[in-house]
Amino acid sequence: MSSTQRRTVFFISDGTGITAEALGHSLLAQFPDCRFRQVRAPFVDNIDKAQACVRQIRDAATHDGFRPIVVSTLVNSAIVATLRQADAQFLDLFEQFIGPLEAELGTKSTHTAGRFHGIAESEDYKARIEAINFTLAHDDGQSNEKLDESNVILVGVSRSGKTPTSLYLAMQFGVKAANYPLIPEDFERNKLPPDLIRYRTKLYGLTITPERLSQIRQERRPNSKYAAIENCLYEIDAAQRLMRREGIPFIESTSRSIEEISAKILQEIRIPHIGY
Amino acid sequence: MSSTQRRTVFFISDGTGITAEALGHSLLAQFPDCRFRQVRAPFVDNIDKAQACVRQIRDAATHDGFRPIVVSTLVNSAIVATLRQADAQFLDLFEQFIGPLEAELGTKSTHTAGRFHGIAESEDYKARIEAINFTLAHDDGQSNEKLDESNVILVGVSRSGKTPTSLYLAMQFGVKAANYPLIPEDFERNKLPPDLIRYRTKLYGLTITPERLSQIRQERRPNSKYAAIENCLYEIDAAQRLMRREGIPFIESTSRSIEEISAKILQEIRIPHIGY
Structure with missing residues (x-):
């Protein structure tokens, strides 16, 4: 990707999105020559909101000429499935790590949305x-x-x-x-x-x-x-x-x-x- | 794992460890019935410090009777390799996500330690x-x-x-x-x-x-x-x-x-x- 081109990165979460954003910033910092436009989408906790994100992702892809990157922390599998209708590179924290943790701990996760909810x-x-x-x-x-x-x-x-x-x-x-x-x-x-x-x-x-x-x-x-x-x-x-x-x-x-x-x-x- | 037993979780980073910790807290919050002892290990930026972590991980395993969990953000592969000498469940942010991002962006990451360094x-x-x-x-x-x-x-x-x-x-x-x-x-x-x-x-x-x-x-x-x-x-x-x-x-x-x-x-x- 040339340094004059710009890729859109979405931080999508069913909670505040603060973890997804911290994660995303750490990752993007490893690519200092790339230009990113960052879009924050917190509180995506139902299918309607997920569909709105899908539309935003598609619009960004059309505008940029690249498929966007989605850094997410989502626990609800129906919401994840909806988002996956968009063409993007998905980096999801829970998808990657919850499964291995469940196996290690020998117990199921609660799949509860929102890290900060109830905190x-x-x-x-x-x-x-x-x-x-x-x-x-x-x-x-x-x-x-x-x-x-x-x-x-x-x-x-x-x-x-x-x-x-x-x-x-x-x-x-x-x-x-x-x-x-x-x-x-x-x-x-x-x-x-x-x-x-x-x-x-x-x-x-x-x-x-x-x-x-x-x-x-x-x-x-x-x-x-x-x-x-x-x-x-x-x-x-x-x-x-x-x-x-x-x-x-x-x-x-x-x-x-x-x-x-x-x-x-x-x-x-x-x-x-x-x-x- | 019974709720009375306790597992040690290490947050290991070559930088401040704040991202690793945020990530870790989000993940652990999905397992409210488990008890965790949390150990923060920031600025692990050389092999000596990585070896000290390995010893801490081994001690925790002996003490707990379970292998610890390591949530990390580490960019240096020699440091990662050193840590891997310990028996633990490793959840590393960069390992999971940097490769796919490099492929997507068509460029190599800088592998620079420390999200906040130079910031x-x-x-x-x-x-x-x-x-x-x-x-x-x-x-x-x-x-x-x-x-x-x-x-x-x-x-x-x-x-x-x-x-x-x-x-x-x-x-x-x-x-x-x-x-x-x-x-x-x-x-x-x-x-x-x-x-x-x-x-x-x-x-x-x-x-x-x-x-x-x-x-x-x-x-x-x-x-x-x-x-x-x-x-x-x-x-x-x-x-x-x-x-x-x-x-x-x-x-x-x-x-x-x-x-x-x-x-x-x-x-x-x-x-x-x-x-x-």
């Missing part, structure tokens, strides 16, 4: 929502109340990536992630913020290159001392020295996504309640 | 981080500045689920989701908050049952008028009438997860820049 009542889900609320209340050192309940407290200079990482940890993994800034006063004293000292074992640091930090801060406060490269150099150097001396592990956030940073942090902290 | 520099990723910052700055009606840049503005009574849903939309889909509370003053005037009137087409409502709302508010402010069932009944009735009259679509959040609510909202709003 809102589960303990895991409630823990995630509670973690999000905790993380929001403990963003940027705004509260010391119940800090002992945190699973991890991210520390680092202003704009090193603490807030989005904390929120990702809470939302994806149910981790109560507080975050606390390291500020010039801490560097002058060359000590941790006093409120954090007793939580030293929960601390995890984020650092960033001075160049990237300066760039991010410039967007916020152009031409400020805060954003100046000399100041960024000073703050990062001081923060890293402080973290090394206090034995706080830290990770470079510059070229890492919040997914990568969170997965690395999760490898190193102990989170009793989530059972890994 | 931090991508435009999509930057848009997600920007959306998270936007959403945080526009939580709970705290700012009207640049509200015109929002993709959606969630409205609803206090504690109807606006904040976690907004954050999920931002984090997962890069949607700039503001949220704005509907408060008793709005119901007395029986009008939308004045600042929202010109953004009516961006509004999307969340509602909740009075019983659940009262329960959530009780946890926050026990025995308050705010949490009383009569007050919750009044606020929800007034909010729904207001939304109906203004033609604002709304969704019941009570028994839905933020994933479900977000996927439903995404089906109904237009988001130009994310290309769906």
Whole structure:
């Protein structure tokens, strides 16, 4: 397929489609030279909706001049059979894996639609929502109340990536992630913020290159001392020295996504309640 | 397999493992009567780490009395071959799907490890981080500045689920989701908050049952008028009438997860820049 041509990819699910989409993105990322148009079709949970998808797939094929790719998570075999009326390449998660799993486990699957359906009542889900609320209340050192309940407290200079990482940890993994800034006063004293000292074992640091930090801060406060490269150099150097001396592990956030940073942090902290 | 026995499931990836885990959770959810112990093994990107996994798999098999299940996303064939030395049921995303995709697309995959590696520099990723910052700055009606840049503005009574849903939309889909509370003053005037009137087409409502709302508010402010069932009944009735009259679509959040609510909202709003 030439790089100027475009293929349509459908993410079809009887639930939210979030798993199908994650799966699809991982697969498509292996073909960086191809161009894809992505169409999300969640909640395809009856034959009518499946037939509407079939029409969309046919239209896309006519438009593109290629048969589309369908990445799906569908448990209902009548819906699958309906979709198969379209000419497409089907990559279905359940079709591939449920059979082998049933054989391995020696039991039938429930064939229940929708990964997230009913999840809102589960303990895991409630823990995630509670973690999000905790993380929001403990963003940027705004509260010391119940800090002992945190699973991890991210520390680092202003704009090193603490807030989005904390929120990702809470939302994806149910981790109560507080975050606390390291500020010039801490560097002058060359000590941790006093409120954090007793939580030293929960601390995890984020650092960033001075160049990237300066760039991010410039967007916020152009031409400020805060954003100046000399100041960024000073703050990062001081923060890293402080973290090394206090034995706080830290990770470079510059070229890492919040997914990568969170997965690395999760490898190193102990989170009793989530059972890994 | 009897329901009292437990099988270990490994999520193994050369990247964050988030896709393998999402995939695994979807599959395991089809077997609600089985008990699983879940072990996450991200960043398995060399033979040494693969060998360490093999030992963990063997230990789990000995402990459980069953061979473990391995759900993986691995692109390096030497790492896959090493893991295969363990006796387990292997469900590998790439093994199943990359071959057929290569044939369909008429091109070889890059076999590059780590879905999220390098993603931090991508435009999509930057848009997600920007959306998270936007959403945080526009939580709970705290700012009207640049509200015109929002993709959606969630409205609803206090504690109807606006904040976690907004954050999920931002984090997962890069949607700039503001949220704005509907408060008793709005119901007395029986009008939308004045600042929202010109953004009516961006509004999307969340509602909740009075019983659940009262329960959530009780946890926050026990025995308050705010949490009383009569007050919750009044606020929800007034909010729904207001939304109906203004033609604002709304969704019941009570028994839905933020994933479900977000996927439903995404089906109904237009988001130009994310290309769906």
